Amino acid sequence: xxxxxxxxxxxxxxFPFAGLHQLCGPLLAQSAALPPPQRDALQIAFGSQDGPxxxxxxIGLATLMLLSGAAGELPTAGVGDDGYWLDHAxxxxxxxxxxxxxA
Numbered sequence: 001x002x003x004x005x006x007x008x009x010x011x012x013x014x015f016p017f018a019g020l021h022q023l024c025g026p027l028l029a030q031s032a033a034l035p036p037p038q039r040d041a042l043q044i045a046f047g048s049q050d051g052p053x054x055x056x057x058x059i060g061l062a063t064l065m066l067l068s069g070a071a072g073e074l075p076t077a078g079v080g081d082d083g084y085w086l087d088h089a090x091x092x093x094x095x096x097x098x099x100x101x102x103a
Contacts, residue, residue, distance in 0.1 A: 008087070034062055041058035045059050
């Protein structure tokens with residue numbers, strides 16, 4: 001089983017998508033398989049590509065596709081710690097699915 005982890009910390013709570021980047025970091029090599037608009041949105045959100053701020057829906061879809069693809073290869077669990085420090089942008093994306101964020 002693959003376990004993806006994210007530990008939110010106070011100093012990173014002001015950086016958009018910091019928690020999402022930590023959670024999805026091990027899967028970023030697989031982002032090349034995403035449709036171009038989703039791939040670009042994720043890369044812009046994570047700062048690895050320049051461009052205008054992507055629509056949150058594209059970032060959410062990219063995250064869903066990335067995690068779904070990973071889970072299709074190997075059972076995958078996401079674990080978050082200290083969710084009360086999670087940055088707002090990551091919390092919005094992750095709250096779109098039935099995932100539990102425990103403090």
